[in-house]
Amino acid sequence: MDAGRLIEITDPGDARIAEFTSIRERDLTGRQGQFIAEGTVVLSMLAKAHGGSGPVRAEKLLLLKNRVAGLSDVIDQFPADVPVYVAETAVLDAIAGFHLHRGVLAVGSRAAPPDLASLVSQLPDNALVLVGCGISNHDNIGALFRNAAGFTADAVLLDETCCDPLYRKALRVSVGSVLAVPYARKESVETVLGTLAEAGFEIWALSPSGTVEIGGIKPGRRVALVMGTEGEGLPAAILERFHSARIAQAPGLDSLNVGTASGIALYAIARAMGRLG
Amino acid sequence: MDAGRLIEITDPGDARIAEFTSIRERDLTGRQGQFIAEGTVVLSMLAKAHGGSGPVRAEKLLLLKNRVAGLSDVIDQFPADVPVYVAETAVLDAIAGFHLHRGVLAVGSRAAPPDLASLVSQLPDNALVLVGCGISNHDNIGALFRNAAGFTADAVLLDETCCDPLYRKALRVSVGSVLAVPYARKESVETVLGTLAEAGFEIWALSPSGTVEIGGIKPGRRVALVMGTEGEGLPAAILERFHSARIAQAPGLDSLNVGTASGIALYAIARAMGRLG
Structure with missing residues (x-):
């Protein structure tokens, strides 16, 4: 993994990671077509789906800094134009609005389901x-x-x-x-x-x-x-x-x-x- | 059901219902042998178990006042020496420490499991x-x-x-x-x-x-x-x-x-x- 790819976030209010703020409440409103993926296994499925011909795309990743080393194989499965944001625990928790045990988040989107x-x-x-x-x-x-x-x-x-x-x-x-x-x-x-x-x-x-x-x-x-x-x-x-x-x-x-x-x-x-x- | 059996609770700090206070946190500590039963179906199972020869006993019930009428059949399955406390929503939520959708709680206990x-x-x-x-x-x-x-x-x-x-x-x-x-x-x-x-x-x-x-x-x-x-x-x-x-x-x-x-x-x-x- 190219460490130069990682973009550090230090301000929970940073506009680049706005989709991740207060994700519990946000979830209740259900944003059409956009979704939050959580955890290593789901991230890995997102990488596979992004690489396929289907309707699913990865938009951005947000990872706890100390998880990055262990995730480098998964990160490498995402093309270089998918930004990878990283943050320390306190910043990440402030963004999400609660304590994230796993520290692995992504935003994805999918085209409207087929009829x-x-x-x-x-x-x-x-x-x-x-x-x-x-x-x-x-x-x-x-x-x-x-x-x-x-x-x-x-x-x-x-x-x-x-x-x-x-x-x-x-x-x-x-x-x-x-x-x-x-x-x-x-x-x-x-x-x-x-x-x-x-x-x-x-x-x-x-x-x-x-x-x-x-x-x-x-x-x-x-x-x-x-x-x-x-x-x-x-x-x-x-x-x-x-x-x-x-x-x-x-x-x-x-x-x-x-x-x-x-x-x-x-x-x-x-x-x-x-x-x- | 004999309405005279119902004991109204108006003070969330009432000692008679102390087992129900902040049940989420309490749950984490796990009180040996004592347990909280929630919801109509579990209450009904508790009534059956209390009546049987097994190790399970009901200690007390705490119900949302407006649920009592619909539960009278279940309440009648508990012997008269099991107290039935009732409270309004605001009091009940203050006792439990969060909003209880169902408004049906009980405390039970069981003897140590057999070896x-x-x-x-x-x-x-x-x-x-x-x-x-x-x-x-x-x-x-x-x-x-x-x-x-x-x-x-x-x-x-x-x-x-x-x-x-x-x-x-x-x-x-x-x-x-x-x-x-x-x-x-x-x-x-x-x-x-x-x-x-x-x-x-x-x-x-x-x-x-x-x-x-x-x-x-x-x-x-x-x-x-x-x-x-x-x-x-x-x-x-x-x-x-x-x-x-x-x-x-x-x-x-x-x-x-x-x-x-x-x-x-x-x-x-x-x-x-x-x-x-």
Whole structure:
């Protein structure tokens, strides 16, 4: 790494790092298309995404000075026109508005997600997609993406009532998978499922009242798994119109966490489709 | 519900509700055997546990005044000698030290967990136990218990380096399962696994480098599943000494979240053991 590349910040009010000020509050407002990446693993995913042909770009890095040496390999993956700002702990904490344990931040941006129809039209013949309906919890959205990546899903299709996966915490919980897995998030769940059905997808809604146990299904060539929220679950109209599956478990308990349930169901389906080697 | 049972608190400094003051900070100190239960579902689990023959007792409830009517069924499950304190929002927030969305709190206590040998000796012939090694994250501990309950595990055995499952957040994430599933947490992982091996348990350590894919194992009559941390995983000595299993997934990615991985593995094993109906 060329040490001349590092730009030292000593004033928390410096305009060059304005995107990082009070990032907790800022996160709540959700800046369209721009996002904060946190931690080494997500930074590394950002570097990969920036180098690819996808919609994600890195804008700038802000690092704790004493972390720089250990991060030189990752820094080198960013082209020279991505500025790397460094600061001491006190300055960094004053910028962020709280104590940053890790001291690794970046700002990235991505073009508006593709529209649903064009994303679906680009999916391979043998495709697995994960659909989220009404998932507003940032941890759960992050978990959906982490599991989608882990179990080879080709895309994540969120309905318009799901929260933005670019939120700082969702991105962190996804371990950066939000930057790697294609997704859409503009349409109603009816439109998403209608588009998938027209494209020949077999649609499985997951629900504690599902008619088939998930480990017993024989999935087709193109499969969509639909996840609802923990409390209300999926709308009855969806459960009636499409296939529904349940995860066998101890009777009389609260259902599983959405992230865990999506992991179990994706694992079972991807395995039955022969996608997991 | 007898409204005469409700005791109104108007002074945040009232000694009768001292256990609830500044519960966030208090949580960090971890009071031996005493715990804070939060939310309706956990309160309901506390009522059940208090009524049972186990080590868990409810000491007192503190509720937001406008939540009382909706909670009368749950309140009635606690015997009359468990005091029910009520307060308005401003008083309750001043007591807790932050804004409580839900307004449902209780203090409970439990006797010291049983020692490992006596807990293991009480397990049924056909048993499934979950072992945690080095799990220090409160969310992950909570997830282990939630999944253990969901997939019929008879006990959770934590090594001495795991965090206390009675922490407020672990208890909340477990949706109260910490109060229902028997557990121990005093010994080293070597002692835990040695005790289980002597008691005839087949021991499966879960690891990305495991030799058998988890969906393909034919488990015996008594099975223990061992989970390590996300970063370091399980010690090599454990992976060498016992059976090891992996969850098939996309190559080259960070491993799954511990909670999700425990859910997938417990589901696969409990299903193969014929425990899930």
